[in-house]
Amino acid sequence: MTTPSTVTGQTRQTSQRARRARAGWGFTSPFTALFLVFMAGPVLASLLMSFTDIGSADIRNPLGVNFVGFEQYGKLLEDARFLKAAGNTALFVVLGVPLTMLAGLLAALGLNSGLTKFRGLFRVGYYLPVVTSIVAISVVWRFLLQPETGLVNSVLGLLGIDGPHWLADTSLALPSLIAMATWRNLGFLMVIFLAGLQAIPQNLYEAARIDGAGWWQQFRYVTLPMLRPTMLFVAVISTIGYLQFFEEPFVMTQGGPLNSTVSISYHIYDQFGFGNYGYASAMSYVLFLGIVALSLLWFRLLSSRDDR
C-alpha cells in the first residue's frame, strides 16, 4: 500500500508531464498540421499511386483504379528512354560531383591562402552563379554555346579552332551541361570548404612544419583528413542535387539530341505530363531510393572511423 502523499506526488508529476506534452504539441501543431497535409499526405498518396494504374482519365474518380502491384516498377526495366535517362543521370553524377568538389576545393584553397587582396571580390564572383536563377543561367549558356554566334566558339575561333555545335552533338551535349553545372555550383561548395578550412587549427600546420612537412604533405596529412566532415556534407548535398538535375536539359536541350541529355527527373516530368501518374510515381520512388543509396555510400566512404 502506498501512502497518500506519494500518490498525490505521482499524479502531480504525471499531470505536469501531460501539460508539458500538451504545450509541446501545441507549439508544434502548426508545423505538424502543414507537414501532414502537404508533405506526408502527398508522399503516402504517391507511394500508393505507384502501385496502381492511375492515369489522367481517372482524375475525376481517383479511387476507381486497379492495384497492379509492382507492375509499374517492372515496366521501368523495359523502358528504353528510362534506361537512357538513368545512364545520363549516373554520368552526370559520376563526372559532375567530383569535378564540382575539386573545383570548389581549389577555389577555397586559393582564397584561403594566396589571394588575400581581392578575397571579397572573388568570393562574390564565385558565389554569384549560385544565387542566380538556374533558368536564367541556362538561357544565357544556351546563347554562349551557340555554334556561330556564341561566345565560346567565337573565342575558339580567335585561336583558329572551328568550334562544334555543342548542344546539338550527342557526345558533347551532356558534357556541356556538366561543365555548366560545375561552374554554377562550385561557389556554394567553395563557401562550405572555406569554412571547413578556417576551422582547422593553425597549430596543426605549425607542428607539421616543425616536423619538416612540405606544402603537399601538409595538404595530404593535415588539410584533407581535417576536411573529412566537410567533404561528407558537400558530397551528399551535391549528389542529391545532381541526381535530380532537370532545369538544365529542360531549358537548354529538351532532352535532345537523341535523348542524350534526358535525365530521370526529366523523364518523370514527361510521364506526369502524359498523365501516367502511377508510372511517374514509381519512377520517383526509384530515384528516391537511388538518392538514399548513394548518400549511404558517401557516409560509409567519408565518415570518420570512430563514427562508424
Next chain:
Amino acid sequence: MKTWMRFAAVGGLSMSLLLAGCGREEAGTAEGPGESIADGPAEGDITVWAMGAEGENLSVMADAFMRDNPDANVKVTPIPWDGAHDKIANAIAAGETPDVALIGTTWMGEFARTGGLDPTPADLIDETSFFDGAWDTTVVDGVSYGVPWYVETRLLYVNKDVARAAGVDKPAENWEELADSVRAFQEEGGAEWGISLQPGGTGAWQTVMPLVWQNGGDAYDGDQFTFDSPQVVEAFDYYRAFFSEGMSPTDLPEGSLEPDFIADKIGAFVSGPWHMGVLADQDAADKYELWHMPNRQAATSFIGGGDLAVFKDSKNRDGAWKFVQYLSQPEVQVEWYAAAAALPAVEAAWEDPVLAQDPYLAAFGEQLTDAKSPPTIATWEQVAAELDSGLEELAKTDADSTEIAGVIQEQATSIGAGD
C-alpha cells in the same frame, strides 16, 4: 517503437480503406450527344479560360456578346499556354472548372476521356459549317465534345529570290517535283539548304504526319496503330531523304531560320500562318510565296488550332453553350480574325473580303479544305513524343526507315489508345 506502431496502424488502416474503394469500373457505354439547351438569351455568369493571344483579346468578343444578352456576364481569364494543360486537368480533377475553356485540338481525346467535358448538344451547331478536319478534332469515340474555334494549317514558305535563281517558276505539284525543286534551290538557287524541315524533336510529327496522309496512310485505324504500314515507311523514306541527301539541316541553331531564309541561305520551310507575321516584322513580307502541300494520293496538310469546350461541372450550361454558339457564327469569326488574327474555323467566314482578298490568307483557306488532325485518342501526346524521337533518329542517324517505323509501332502499341 510505440510511435512507429501507431504510424503503421494509421497507414495500414488508410491503405485498407483505399483498397476497399478501389477497382476500375468497366468502361461505360459511350455517351450520346448532349441534351438540348433552353431557348432565349443567355443569363448569369459565364466564366471562360483562354490561352495566349486568344485569352488577351477574347474580352472584346465577350463585350459584344453581353450587348446582345444583357443578363449574361462573361468573365474571361487569360491563362498562359505553358501551364494550361495541367491547369485544366487539375480543374477537372477538383470539380472546380470554368464554364467554357479553350482546349488545344490535340488535348481533346485526353480531356474527353476524363468525363469532364460536356457532349455538344445535338441541335446547337451545324457541324457541316466547319472545315471537316477542324470538326474531327472535337469528335472522340463518335461523340463531339466541343466546337472548333479557330484553326491553323501548314504550307510551304518558298523563298522567291532563290526559286527565281533556280529557275523554278511554279509550285511543286507532287512529291517528285518538290524534291526536284528543293534540290534546284540548293544546287542552282544558291541556297545553303534547299529546305528546312524540323529534324525530329518536339512537334516534328506535325511535319511528317501530312506526308503520311498524302501517301494514303494514317497513324491509327480506330482499332490499332498503323505506323509499320508501307505507306508510313514510304513517307518516312521521303522525309529522311531530305536529310540524308544534305538538303535540310539537322542542327539549325534556334532563331536562325528567319534570318537565314531572308539572307537566301534557306530555300523553303514548312510552317503555319504565324510566320506571315514573323516575316512581315522583319520586312520580308514580299520575300516568299506560299505553296500548297504536294500531292501524292492526296495533298493533305496538318490542321491545328483550338476548340471551345463546356465542362460537365459548369454551373451555367445553357449560358456557356450559347456563348460558344455565338463565337462560331461566321460574322463573329471574321470579327475575331480582326481582333486576334486567329483564322476562322467556319468555312463561310472565308468568303468575307478581309480573308478572301489577301492572297496569302486565301492560300491557307484553300489548304484548310484538305487538312487533317491526328486521331483523338487520349494518349496521342505520348504517342506523338515517341514519334518525334523516332523522327529525330531518322533525320540524324542512318537508321533504317522500316526499323524505326517498327520501333514506333511497338512503343505506340504498348502505350495503347487509352481506353
